[in-house]
Amino acid sequence: MKKIFFALVLSLFTLQNAYGLITVDITRGNLDPLPIAVSPLHVDSKSEKISSFETSTLGEEISKIVEKNFKSTGLFNPLKKDSFVQKPDIAHLKPRFEDWRLIKAQALVTGKLLIIDKKLKVEFRLWDLTAAKEMIALSFTTTPNNWRRVAHIISDKIYERLTGETGYFDTRIAYVSETGPKNRRVKKLALMDQDGFNTKYLTLGNELVLTPRFNPTNQLVTYLSYFKNMPRVYLLDIETGVQEVVGNFPGMTFAPRFSPDGKKIIMSFAKDGNSDIYSMDLETRVVEQITKHPSIDTSPSYSPDGKYITFNSDRSGLQQIYVMRSDGTQVKRITHGSGLYGTPVWSPRGDLIAFTKVRKGRFYIGVMRSDGTGERLLTENFYQEAPSWSPNGRVLIFYRETKSDSKGKGFSAKLWSIDITGYNERRLKTETDASDPSWSSVLSK
């Protein structure tokens, strides 16, 4: 009887052991750029000719923009077209996966375009080459002159499908264009696509302009300009060109920014050497004072949910960053490190605040959590400031000035971008010198 019992126990034990499946935990991967092949888009032979540009090379041009966008993220490695074996039209129907895998591509973009009845029709497909299957296929119809935007939208869709976060290619950047010698700078309000193309100047340069900021729908820009030698916050409608002074303040107003719902503008108002933060409702024009302190409170920025405001103040003696509720209560200092902190901007994701830090004569752009912990300085230079977030909260754009000699020569101001990881620092091409960038939200939502 005992033996039987033992046999029973033993056999159960063996049974359990024999069925153990080997498991291996993979908690790390690499951050190497993903090798991607962007095949030129096939141009349909039925396409009409358009006078403003060459139709036959349009497919190649679009693929170049997509490649350039990918390259700029630092997350993708677009492969050279010389190594592509398959023709674009055949690849778009059904790629020979082995051929593309041979050049070490992991993803493939194919597409074709047709211009008919003065409409541009573009379709594209994204292929997972290792699984040999289609990941996404979309088509767009628009006016032919919009072809650059189509390329950006395609880039956004692919970026989203491969990384899991929203793209930021179909966006614009508002900035201050600067020309002329340092002591007689002409500053104009300018607007361009995020890749530096389609630059438009919104002001003539008669008056000094500073700190342009987009509203959430990208229709309006608020900025600082001079009116009768008094700095004032302005509002400009990009489509109509109509501009107006924001609020009737008996003094100078500056550092404007929209609330996340776009209904309010928050800014600083200075009087008798003291500046406080005010907000103005754009519909009712009701002005509300938010901070009341005999120190300089400026650079306000809302959290994405609109419940909090971050700003900088010298109420402690040195310029530091604070966070308060949007009604002005529960003011809390969040920076305690050595050096001065300024221009706080809340990330669109809500988790981080970007800032400029000045320490021992050097300027840093950094990020920290909204409670002030986890400070990370991303880049250091002679002079740089005014970070602005990409709409997905992954990249910061800012401007950097170079040192001039005693005669004012050698001075320049350029736009730069950096990932919040601290990698992938890049200069953005602009027609002129540039400062005070502001990144729009994605245009094609």
Place this chain on the structure above:
Amino acid sequence: MTKSLLFSFIFHSLVIFLTMLTLPFMMREPIDLPPIVSVELIEIKDKTFIPYAPKARKIIEKVKDEKKRVVSEQAPPAAKAKEKPDRIPMPEDKKEIKELLKKKQNPEEIKPQIRQASEFEKEELFDTNEIAALIDKAKEEQAETQRKKDKLTQSSVKNSFAQGLSLSEEDALRAQIFGCWSVPLGLPYDKNLLVRIKLKLKPDGRILKSEILDHARMNTPGQSFYKILAESALRAVRICQPLKVPPTGYERWKEIQLNFDPTEMLKG
């Protein structure tokens, strides 16, 4: 009499039934446990003690000096040294070595090897949980629970040692997949990011069949990130094939489960 006969009959049939169930596995056992453990222990040690012939060693070191080869400390001992430990390399051998070196200088190929550090070694040297706790004291509790979890994983790994892959075999496989896995960076790291993939392997380490175990999550609304993550994990496994599996004991590892979880990496 009838009662005891009945008892005897029931128990006998039970024993026969259980024997039928377990016998095949019992028969496989001897194949599954080759005496390779001693070899593995050598590999785990910091230094190898492969007895080179003194002259051969001199020549090998000379070649190494010439090439000023950079080897990661954490990389496993070079396989080429093991191949011919007892004789002086002939000029042809030197060529082979040079070719090997050239290959290793290619950054694409060297990367997976650098990452071949044992997870356990890393934990000893650099406990990220501790660092996080230092930065933010409020996180101490979290770090403590994390460490407990880690210990649990270690014990489960030990368990797998008895019946599955040895530590170094597991490390080799893990390091290989680390190198192949391009982690999508936009994932929400506060969500559950565990992707479990079950693989059926061929004896040469190629994949016969792959299956995502929580397949239902792929199309769950609001979990679109999961699909992207699962696809990236599948891509990694496919790019990596043939997987670095042990040369023997196919029965042990013909089915294997990989748990991909980038949470720690994305938070860091």
